Amino acid sequence: MKPVTLKEIADQLNISVTTVSKALKDYPDISKKTKALVKELAQTLNYKPNAFAVNLRTKESKTIGLIIPEIVHHFFSSVIKGIVAQAEKKGYLVIILQSNESYELEKKQIQLLLRQRVDGILISLANGTADYNHLTDVLAQDKPLVMFDKIAKLVKCSKVIIDDRKAAYVATQHLIDTGCKRIAHFRGALLPQNSIDRFLGYKKALLDNNMPYDPSLVYICECGDNSFEEGKMNARQLLKDHKDVDGIFINTDLVAIGAITEFNEQGVKIPEDIAVVGFSNWFMSSVISPSLTTIDQPGYEMGKAAFKQLYKEMQQVKNKEAIVYKDIVLETGLIKRQSTKEVLLGEV
Amino acid sequence: MKPVTLKEIADQLNISVTTVSKALKDYPDISKKTKALVKELAQTLNYKPNAFAVNLRTKESKTIGLIIPEIVHHFFSSVIKGIVAQAEKKGYLVIILQSNESYELEKKQIQLLLRQRVDGILISLANGTADYNHLTDVLAQDKPLVMFDKIAKLVKCSKVIIDDRKAAYVATQHLIDTGCKRIAHFRGALLPQNSIDRFLGYKKALLDNNMPYDPSLVYICECGDNSFEEGKMNARQLLKDHKDVDGIFINTDLVAIGAITEFNEQGVKIPEDIAVVGFSNWFMSSVISPSLTTIDQPGYEMGKAAFKQLYKEMQQVKNKEAIVYKDIVLETGLIKRQSTKEVLLGEV
DNA sequence: GTTCATTTCGAAATCGTTTTCGTTAATCAA
DNA sequence: TTGATTAACGAAAACGATTTCGAAATGAAC
Numbered sequence: 033m034k035p036v037t038l039k040e041i042a043d044q045l046n047i048s049v050t051t052v053s054k055a056l057k058d059y060p061d062i063s064k065k066t067k068a069l070v071k072e073l074a075q076t077l078n079y080k081p082n083a084f085a086v087n088l089r090t091k092e093s094k095t096i097g098l099i100i101p102e103i104v105h106h107f108f109s110s111v112i113k114g115i116v117a118q119a120e121k122k123g124y125l126v127i128i129l130q131s132n133e134s135y136e137l138e139k140k141q142i143q144l145l146l147r148q149r150v151d152g153i154l155i156s157l158a159n160g161t162a163d164y165n166h167l168t169d170v171l172a173q174d175k176p177l178v179m180f181d182k183i184a185k186l187v188k189c190s191k192v193i194i195d196d197r198k199a200a201y202v203a204t205q206h207l208i209d210t211g212c213k214r215i216a217h218f219r220g221a222l223l224p225q226n227s228i229d230r231f232l233g234y235k236k237a238l239l240d241n242n243m244p245y246d247p248s249l250v251y252i253c254e255c256g257d258n259s260f261e262e263g264k265m266n267a268r269q270l271l272k273d274h275k276d277v278d279g280i281f282i283n284t285d286l287v288a289i290g291a292i293t294e295f296n297e298q299g300v301k302i303p304e305d306i307a308v309v310g311f312s313n314w315f316m317s318s319v320i321s322p323s324l325t326t327i328d329q330p331g332y333e334m335g336k337a338a339f340k341q342l343y344k345e346m347q348q349v350k351n352k353e354a355i356v357y358k359d360i361v362l363e364t365g366l367i368k369r370q371s372t373k374e375v376l377l378g379e380v
Numbered sequence: 381m382k383p384v385t386l387k388e389i390a391d392q393l394n395i396s397v398t399t400v401s402k403a404l405k406d407y408p409d410i411s412k413k414t415k416a417l418v419k420e421l422a423q424t425l426n427y428k429p430n431a432f433a434v435n436l437r438t439k440e441s442k443t444i445g446l447i448i449p450e451i452v453h454h455f456f457s458s459v460i461k462g463i464v465a466q467a468e469k470k471g472y473l474v475i476i477l478q479s480n481e482s483y484e485l486e487k488k489q490i491q492l493l494l495r496q497r498v499d500g501i502l503i504s505l506a507n508g509t510a511d512y513n514h515l516t517d518v519l520a521q522d523k524p525l526v527m528f529d530k531i532a533k534l535v536k537c538s539k540v541i542i543d544d545r546k547a548a549y550v551a552t553q554h555l556i557d558t559g560c561k562r563i564a565h566f567r568g569a570l571l572p573q574n575s576i577d578r579f580l581g582y583k584k585a586l587l588d589n590n591m592p593y594d595p596s597l598v599y600i601c602e603c604g605d606n607s608f609e610e611g612k613m614n615a616r617q618l619l620k621d622h623k624d625v626d627g628i629f630i631n632t633d634l635v636a637i638g639a640i641t642e643f644n645e646q647g648v649k650i651p652e653d654i655a656v657v658g659f660s661n662w663f664m665s666s667v668i669s670p671s672l673t674t675i676d677q678p679g680y681e682m683g684k685a686a687f688k689q690l691y692k693e694m695q696q697v698k699n700k701e702a703i704v705y706k707d708i709v710l711e712t713g714l715i716k717r718q719s720t721k722e723v724l725l726g727e728v
Numbered sequence: 729g730t731t732c733a734t735t736t737c738g739a740a741a742t743c744g745t746t747t748t749c750g751t752t753a754a755t756c757a758a
Numbered sequence: 759t760t761g762a763t764t765a766a767c768g769a770a771a772a773c774g775a776t777t778t779c780g781a782a783a784t785g786a787a788c
Contacts, residue, residue, distance in 0.1 A: 037774060053775065061736060081774085082774050083496045085436055086776080087743090088430070089743050090775090128464060129468070130465065260667070397768085398769075401744095436744085436745075
C-alpha cells in the first residue's frame with residue numbers, strides 16, 4: 033500500500049540504502065552484479081523515487097508555474113498546450129493558475145508558486161496589473177521568469193511577444209489597400225501593452241497613408257473583457273455615431289465576431305459597407321459568415337518559445353551562470369478572408 | 381538570495397527551530413510573546429515554508445494531477461477552469477497534462493503523477509484507452525481517482541458525467557418533433573463511451589417513434605478526431621449516399637459546424653433541406669450561421685463537481701476512512717437555435 | 729610478505745519541517 | 759520544606775533521497 037522506498041529495496045537485498053541509490057543512478061563504484069539486482073527488484077516492486085525527498089535534497093522541483101488571465105480562450109489554451117508539451121519533453125511538470133485578469137489574485141498566485149518552490153514561472157499579465165513588485169520579487173530570488181503576450185516592458189526579464197504594433201499596422205494597411213477611406217478601431221481595454229501597441233500601429237498606418245487620425249473613431253471599453261458583447265455594443269454605437277465608416281480594425285477576433293454579428297443583424301453588408309479585420313485568428317473566425325480577415329497570432333509557438341527560454345534560464349541558474357534575458361518576437365501574418373475586399377490594383 | 385528557513389529565524393531570535401515552528405502554527409505551549417516575535421520576524425523576512433520539506437513530513441502534497449485528451453477545446457478548457465478554480469479555493473494546486481488521445485502517453489503521465497506524489501488524480505480518458513491497468517494501479521495505492529466525461533464504466537471509482545444517452549435521445553427526439561423523417565447520425569470514433577451512449581440514445585429515440593433504424597445512416601470516423609474536416613467529409617459523403625436524409629444528429633459541435641459549412645457551400649438549406657443538431661454547445665455554435673441547435677454540456681460545472689468529489693475522497697483517505705465512490709450525473713439541456721425547424725404542433 | 733592501487737560498498741551528514749517526549753524553572757498547595 | 763503542577767521551551771527522531779568520505783577487500787607488483 034505504502035509506496036516503496038530505497039530502504040525496502042536495501043533491506044530485501046541486504047545492502048545499504050547508499051548502494052541502492054547509487055546502483056539506480058549508475059554510479060561507477062557499484063558492481064554490475066549489484067546494479068542488475070537492484071534494478072530488477074526496483075522494477076518488480078515498481079519503485080518510484082519520492083519527488084519531495086529528491087527535491088528537498090537537490091533543490092530542484094522540475095516543476096514550473098504558469099499564470100494566465102483566462103483559460104477558456106482559444107489563444108491562451110493554445111499557449112498552454114505549447115508550454116505543457118514542451119515542458120513534458122524536458123521532464124518538467126506545469127502547475128497552472130488563472131488570474132482572472134485580477135492583480136490581487138495574480139500576486140497571491142505568485143506567492144503560492146514561490147512557496148511551492150517551482151523552478152521558474154511563466155506569466156501573461158492580468159489587465160489590471162500595473163504594479164510589478166510581485167514580479168521583481170521573483171527575479172530577486174534568482175528565479176527565472178518569462179513573460180509572454182501580455183507583458184510589462186519595464187520589468188527586466190525575458191519576454192515572448194509578437195510585434196503587435198507592426199501586425200496592427202499591416203492589418204490597417206490592408207484595409208487601406210482594399211479601398212477603405214475612413215477606418216475605425218475597437219481597442220478594448222486601455223491599459224495592457226498589446227492594446228496600446230495595436231492602437232499605435234493603427235494610428236501610424238493612417239498617418240503614413242496621409243489619412244487623418246480621428247480619436248472619435250477609436251472605441252475604448254472600460255470593462256475591457258474583449259467579449260462578444262463588447263463587439264456588438266461597439267458596432268451598434270458605431271452605426272449610430274459614424275455612418276461614413278467603411279472599415280474597422282478590431283483588437284480581438286471575438287470582439288470582431290460580435291461586431292460582425294451585429295452588422296449581419298442590422299443588414300450592414302460586409303465587406304461592401306464595412307470591412308472588418310480582427311486579431312488573433314481564433315478558429316471560429318474561419319467558420320463564421322463572412323469569414324474574418326485577421327492577424328495570425330501563433331499561440332502554440334508562443335508557448336513553446338516561452339518554455340524554451342525559461343528552460344534555458346533554468347539551466348543557467350543551475351550552472352550558476354548569470355541569467356541572460358532575451359526578447360523573442362514571433363512572426364505574425366495577415367490572413368485574408370471574406371470580411372475584407374480584394375486589394376485594389378490600379379490605384380496607389 | 382536563498383529562501384529563508386526556520387533555522388534562520390531561530391538563530392536570529394536565539395531560540396530553537398522547534399519553537400519557531402510551533403509558534404507559527406499556534407501551538408498552545410508557546411508563550412504569546414515569543415509567538416508575536418516569531419511571527420513578526422517571519423513576516424519581515426518573508427518566510428515561506430518549504431513545500432517539499434512539509435510534504436515529505438506530512439505525506440501530503442496539496443497537489444492534484446489532471447489529465448485530459450486535448451487542451452485546445454472549448455469543453456475541456458471549461459472543465460480545466462472549473463477544476464483550477466475549485467482547487468485553489470481548497471488550497472490545492474493542479475498539475476495539468478495532455479494525453480493527446482494517446483493511451484501510451486496517458487499511461488506514462490499517470491506514472492509521472494504518482495511519482496510526484498499528487499494527492500489525487502482527475503482524468504478524462506483518451507479515445508485509444510481500452511486497458512485500465514494504469515488506472516487500477518492508482519486505486520490500488522489508495523489514491524483517489526475521479527474520472528469525468530470520457531470514462532470507463534468498468535473501473536471502480538467515482539465518475540462525473542452527463543447522461544449522454546438521454547441527451548442524445550432528447551436531441552434526436554427534437555429532430556423528430558420538428559418533422560424530420562429520415563435522420564442520420566455522425567458518431568465519430570467507435571470506442572469512447574460517450575460515442576457509444578450518444579449512438580444508443582439516437583437509436584432508441586428512432587425506435588420509440590417507430591422509425592426504422594438504418595445502420596448505413598450512421599457515419600463512423602476511424603480517425604475519430606472530432607474535427608471540423610470530419611464534419612465536412614461526412615457531410616459530403618452523406619449528400620452522395622443518401623439524398624433523402626432530412627436531419628442529422630452529430631456527436632460534437634465542431635463536427636456539426638464542419639457539416640454546416642459543407643452544406644452551406646453546396647447550397648443545401650438548413651434547416652429546410654436538412655436540420656442539424658450538435659452536441660456540447662461550443663461558444664462558436666451560437667455565432668455561426670445558421671446558429672446550431674445543440675445539447676448544453678456544462679464543462680465548468682463538471683470540472684467543479686469532479687474536484688469536489690476528489691476533495692471529498694482525499695479527506696476520506698486523510699481520515700483513514702474507506703473511500704466512498706459516487707457517480708455524479710449532471711443535467712444537460714437542449715438549446716434550440718436556427719439549425720432546426722420549429723416544433724410541429726398539430727401532428728403527433 | 730609488504731606495499732600500493734583498485735574495486736566495491738556503507739556510515740553519516742544533509743535538505744527543511746513536524747512532532748513526540750523530555751527537561752527546566754516557576755508556581756502553588758500543604 | 760517538600761511534592762505536585764503548570765508553563766515554556768528544546769533535543770532528537772523522523773520523512774526519503776543524495777553525496778561525501780572512508781573503509782574493507784581484493785588484486786597486482788616487488
